Amino acid sequence: NAALSCSPSPMRGPLLAAAGGAMGGAGGPLARTIRAKLTAALQPTHLEVRDDSPRHGGPPGAETHFGVLVVSGRFAGLPPLQRHRLVHEALRAELAGPLHALQVTARTPEQWQSDPRVPSAPPCLGGSKREQRRG
């Protein structure tokens, strides 16, 4: 039952080790693409891209589940739904492809200033892999 790994798997290799914190520009190819596209689309004043894939049972470097924190003046006056849609639009191709899950935190610079807290990804519960195991 609890055989599925919900804890981070050890990162291997120098590139992946550098991607561990995902705060800087390091990371796998998809992480870099996400950073580049969000930067181009939203001109963020602050951007964090977090690879949560190891927490969902994938091998190191799977790059399937990401969390992003985007701080941008473009979000001013927009409700959360519209902010998230802007982020999705920037990553449309990736979301149609390898990007399986995307947690989004979208704030204006003013909001970020007053609240720097960011929720972590929720614990993995197995998803469709678990469904297949039951079947």
Added chain:
Amino acid sequence: MRAAVRTGWRIGAAAALRGRAGRPLSQAAGEGSGAEGGSGGSGGGSGSREAVERLVREHPVVVFMKGSPAQPLCGFSNAVVQILRLHGVEDYRAHDVLQDPDLRQGIKDYSNWPTIPQVYLNGEFVGGCDILLQMHQNGDLVEELKKLGIRSALLDAEKDQEKK
């Protein structure tokens, strides 16, 4: 450069969750989401715009998720279930997209939203797990539920605390 302060994955009022586990829904369309119309793809299919439209209007609160409220199969879907449970919302429609690939794609097309879970209030798409969590934290969810004629359990919890 300011760094994000990472908060743990906790949804407030954890005590409210104890004792609620296993409470049966007054209905559970979850497992049978592919059964509406009794067909798995005929005449429009379960993922068609019309079929999805019917589902989102079925009830004031409709959730498309992975797994069921009794057994969510995804952390994000589980978070939605937990948040609703905190507010005392146990009577809602939940559709397990893992049971129905047509619905899984159809709901994404309908809302133009790429991920699951998806939450609909009064037939209107409000967002996924992130947005619902935000609404829960800033009080918006209590207000939105009130508009639907649903009194959030958190209001009663607050009242109890004031009495002590």
